[in-house]
Structures are given as structure tokens and as C-alpha cells.
Amino acid sequence: MNVIDEAGILAISTRLQRLSDRIRKDGLEIYREMGISFEPKWFPVIYVLHKKNVLSVVEIANEIGYTHPSTITLLKELEKEKIIRSKKDKADERKRLLQLSAKGQQLIDQMGPAWEVITAATADLIDTQNNLMQAILEVEEQLKMKSFLQRALVLIKERQD
Amino acid sequence: MNVIDEAGILAISTRLQRLSDRIRKDGLEIYREMGISFEPKWFPVIYVLHKKNVLSVVEIANEIGYTHPSTITLLKELEKEKIIRSKKDKADERKRLLQLSAKGQQLIDQMGPAWEVITAATADLIDTQNNLMQAILEVEEQLKMKSFLQRALVLIKERQD
DNA sequence: TAAATATACGTAGTTAACTACATATATTTG
């Protein structure tokens, strides 16, 4: 990956994705290694239901930052696995409310130690001069202030003058 | 995305992907804004052929860090767009050699300014206390020394003792 | 309060990467 490495900042999106992928793949292995039948892609949904108890489809989607169709696909899988269950909201018939099942609760208990391991291993991995997690947080702050596109548009405008 | 944000380091893979996606989408807009008909996903291939002139399929795949089937799909698209062309390697009949076409070269010339803008806008975006590009480089170095999985396995082993 | 709009959920199809497998040519080895 010589050339992409040389391209540096210009290929930052590709690099971020590559890194994400690598970490996710190893994440799957870690769960396996610890005897937990769990897919990393389920993490956001499981985690949010663990923290918030009962949420609707769109609420979950917003919390985890996915679109609702993607979320629905995940929810279907998790319901099939009997990790979560759903019921209609009586107050608002449009809504479907999701929560962890007993099996899901058990899974959470099992996952506690795995999460500790993953957290510690990640902390170990990113403990460098420029901390990756901090960098992500800082860039997300920057994006809140001004999007990447807006920054570029300013530069394009400057060039035209 | 409150909860995922709170999960912090535990959801780092999700965060990296989200960031990559956001930058890529704005990247597409930047090219459009500058009147260049170009998709960000083509970048790695175009860039490597710009730098190295003539390469085989697998050489390109290795350079850009994708699998060869993914690379073949990209090459097909680019050939259809007449941005690159290919010929058999006479010395090794298994190989197909790729290079930029005249149209591809023109595209490169057009893209120079866009790359400058993207580079500058990215530099602006990630110029925070913990520099994202540096953090990526450092983590990649860490991974070379010891994979994420290996780090986790050490911790799992410690727990068992 | 009927009509217009907004919200919640769902389905269908797309995208951009992947893995697994197949085939052709080249290289190495018994």
C-alpha cells in the first residue's frame, strides 16, 4: 500500500476505512476467542438498548447514527436471534418499541468482560503521541463547526479571486 | 448518536467508518463543485497509475490495499470510462498491464487543483491537538508491531491466570 | 374538521467492499 500511504492526507478516507475494517475483524475474533456468539455489527444496537432499555426503531437509528433501513435490518437479525423483542407502542400506533430479551440480558452479562478486554486492548493500541480517539473527537468537533465541504468551498472561492 | 459517542473507545471502529464516509461524501461534492466528473472511489487506482505508469492488476491491488476482485471491478469501470487502457504483458501472458489513457492523463491534469483543495481542506479539518493523520500513522505502526487481536489475547490470558 | 404535512416504519434495489472458488500460465522440484 505504498502509494496510498504516500498520498497521505489525500487518501485519508481510504485509510480510515481500512483501519476501521481491521479493528472490526479482530473484534469479531476477540468475541469468538472469549466464547461469545456475537457479531461486532450488532454492537451499536445492543449497547444502546442496554443503556436506554426501550426505544423505537427511529430512536435507535438516531442514537447509533445509522439510517433507519439499516437499523431495521439489524433489528430483524437480532429479533431472529431472540436477543431483542418488540411490541407496538399503545400511545402511538406507528411506533414499534424494542428492548432486550432475557437472552439479550444474559448476552450483555457475558459481554461485560469482553468489552473490558476490547476497551483495554484498544487503549493500548491507540496510546501514541497523537491519540486516535481524541483526534476523532476533535475532528468531529471541527465538523460540527464547519463541514469538510464548506472548508473546501472557501478555498475554491479564494482561488477564483 | 449520543450513546455511541458515550461508548467511546469501545465503538471506535464504528466511529472511524462514520468519519471516513462523511469525508468521502463531501469529497464527491468537491469534485462536482470543481466541475470534475470523478468518483472518489476511483482515486486509489488513478493515483497509483499516475505515480507508477504501468502496473498489473495484482500490483495495483497491492499498492492500494484492496483485494484483487475489488480492484478488477474498479478497473472495469475505469476502462469503460476510457480513463485507463490495458494490454497483455508479452513477457508473462498471465498478466494484464494497465495504464492511464490520454483521457486519463487529462483527468489527472484537471484534478491537480482539486487535490490541492482537498489536501488543504483536510489539513485544515484535522489540524487539532491530536492530529488525525499522525494518529493513523502511529496506530498503523503499532499494528505492525502487534495486532489488535494479539493485544487482546494477552489481556485474556492475564485474566485467566 | 378536512386537507396538508410530518413522522414512523417498511420494502426494494444499489453500492463498494469482501470471500470463495475456478482457470490459465509460469516456476520450482523430484
Next chain:
DNA sequence: CAAATATATGTAGTTAACTACGTATATTTA
């Protein structure tokens, strides 16, 4: 030098996200 192995390319099918669009219910407004 024939057989085994390695390399290069290609195809088929999968995955995990997406966008676009449709329907049902709730809310707002003329």
C-alpha cells in the same frame, strides 16, 4: 522434464451499509 506448486486473473455470490420510494398513523393548519 513431468508433476506439483505458485502466481495472475477472473467470476459468482455475500455483506453491511446506503438511497429512493411507499404506506400508515399522527399532528398541524386553513
